[in-house]
Amino acid sequence: MFLADADGLAAWQKIYSVLTSPRCINCHTATNYPQQGDDRHRHFANVIRGPQDKGVVALNCATCHQSTNADSTGVPGAHGWHLAPLSMKWQDLNDRPLPSSEVCRSVKSQLDGPHLLKHHEGEALVLWSWSPGRRPDGTMRTLPPMTHPEFVEATRQWLKAGRPCP
Amino acid sequence: MKAFHLRVNGERKSVTVDPSTPLLWVLREELHMTGTKYGCGIGACGACAVHLGGLATRSCLVPVSLIGDRDVVTIEAMSHDAVGRIVQNAWVDKDVVQCGYCQSGQIMSVVALLKSNRAPSDTNIEESLGGNLCRCGTYVRIREAVKSAATKLA
Numbered sequence: 001m002f003l004a005d006a007d008g009l010a011a012w013q014k015i016y017s018v019l020t021s022p023r024c025i026n027c028h029t030a031t032n033y034p035q036q037g038d039d040r041h042r043h044f045a046n047v048i049r050g051p052q053d054k055g056v057v058a059l060n061c062a063t064c065h066q067s068t069n070a071d072s073t074g075v076p077g078a079h080g081w082h083l084a085p086l087s088m089k090w091q092d093l094n095d096r097p098l099p100s101s102e103v104c105r106s107v108k109s110q111l112d113g114p115h116l117l118k119h120h121e122g123e124a125l126v127l128w129s130w131s132p133g134r135r136p137d138g139t140m141r142t143l144p145p146m147t148h149p150e151f152v153e154a155t156r157q158w159l160k161a162g163r164p165c166p
Numbered sequence: 167m168k169a170f171h172l173r174v175n176g177e178r179k180s181v182t183v184d185p186s187t188p189l190l191w192v193l194r195e196e197l198h199m200t201g202t203k204y205g206c207g208i209g210a211c212g213a214c215a216v217h218l219g220g221l222a223t224r225s226c227l228v229p230v231s232l233i234g235d236r237d238v239v240t241i242e243a244m245s246h247d248a249v250g251r252i253v254q255n256a257w258v259d260k261d262v263v264q265c266g267y268c269q270s271g272q273i274m275s276v277v278a279l280l281k282s283n284r285a286p287s288d289t290n291i292e293e294s295l296g297g298n299l300c301r302c303g304t305y306v307r308i309r310e311a312v313k314s315a316a317t318k319l320a
Contacts, residue, residue, distance in 0.1 A: 009255055010232065013189070022248055042208055045209060045210050045296075045297040046293075046297050047213075047296075047297065048293055048296070048297030050293075055288075056290070056293045056294050057278055057279050057282040057283060057294050058215075058222040058276075058294040058295065058297075059222070059275075059280040059293065059295075059297045060221055060260040062221050062223070063215075063221065063223050063224055063297070064208075064209045064223070064227050064228075066228060066232045067232070068232065070227060070229050070232060071186075072186030072187075072188070072229050073186075073188060073208075073226070073228075073229065074208075075209070075228045076234075095197045103192075114206075130265065150304045151277050163228060
């Protein structure tokens, strides 16, 4: 294995650790509903995915989630709140994160390098993961396992190494 | 405390409240519009549903500071709304209500559904009203009323 491959794979593992953290995977589900919380339980209130991944009429994501966090009520928010499409699920039907290799190939098939970097750098819902606001009990939601700049840098390193997958 | 200028049911309203105050309490306590009900306060029951910018919204969860320039429409406006009036009539025809506490939220969700889908299936109804709880168990009559209203709107 070339050093570049090893570096690239190490960078991917950093990315994977973020993608499968609750702040990301709760909306990258394999089910017809989102999840919530660090224990990734089913979203309450019978919320379902809907045909466009934004809930259904009268029970849209935007029925509760606004364009920014509502810390006084504990509801997280960011512009365009929605589920990731099923094609970008990071878990299996038993709620287990998909293996690193499978997520890696899925990411590669969904977005080319520039689009992936743009998504990780500036997509509102990605950025929200590092500013997830307060839970209804007033405590702060947990963050992904690295800072956003570290995440973007890992993405750059992975792209630079040719997007190797385990 | 901060002043907010809202448009509620087509009328300009001004309130001075803490920015974190949920819309529900602005409606009920400041504007004395008590048709919108407090049920759970966590968005789980749907009793507080209103339309915000045209979307059915849980008013107990939205701080007034996040409303912006979006129109607020409540149950009080439904008798003057073409779809709302038909839904309310269907509610009477089918004798839907038992205790009635959840029904303003139910009707707001149904009006949102029928404005988007004039011929909802049973699945559409169950999914769209899945977040509106009725502890009296009037779900069967609610579905009949929704279908009756949809027939009149067809």
